[in-house]
Amino acid sequence: MPELPAPRIRTARPDDAGELALLDRLTWSHLHAVTPRPQPPYAPFFSERHTPEDCRVAELDGRLAGYVHLGFPTPLDSNRHVRQIQGLAVAEEARGRGVGRALVRAAVDASRERGARRITLRVLGHNTRARALYEAEGFVVEGILPGEFLLDGAYVDDVFMGRFL
DSSP: OOOOOOOEEEEOOGGGHHHHHHHHHHTOOTTTOOSOOOOSSOOOSOOSSSOGGGEEEEEETTEEEEEEEEEOSSSOGGGTTEEEEEEEEEOGGGTTTTHHHHHHHHHHHHHHHTTOSEEEEEEETTOHHHHHHHHHTTOEEEEEEEEEEEETTEEEEEEEEEEEO
16 A cells, blocks of 8 residues: 655645635534534634634645644733644544644644643543544643533533643
8 A cells, every 4th residue: 555645734824714714614523622513604714812823734635634723721921831732623535644643743843842841732522533642642631621511412521631842
């Protein structure tokens, strides 16, 4: 079996917004989203909270295949040494091709380059595939809020994970 090309990772550009917003809507699922399914009029993909500079995108075969958003967990200066993954999506057709792993690694690298000491994230307890990826990339469970969200009639845990850089 021939080896598939690795995804190309780059910083997002403002003109990626439309394609990333569409990817976000196409990948929406209660497997990872605690908010309702997006409905028109759609909010802009980039905002003051999530700028293109805070977003890494993956390209496969010349097309956007996924993204990861980085942010700060709080607005406090005393917490500026921590970065947080605040969104990750991979296009259905790109799953299983190393895109998610490449994006997590890019988030770690970008956090380290910006002087962070730690990186954290929140993941739903029933998202076992994402949890396994994060664990394989050095994240550990640091806390669980049992039954924190009611999604599709089921209570779901909110799992906090993190790692030092």
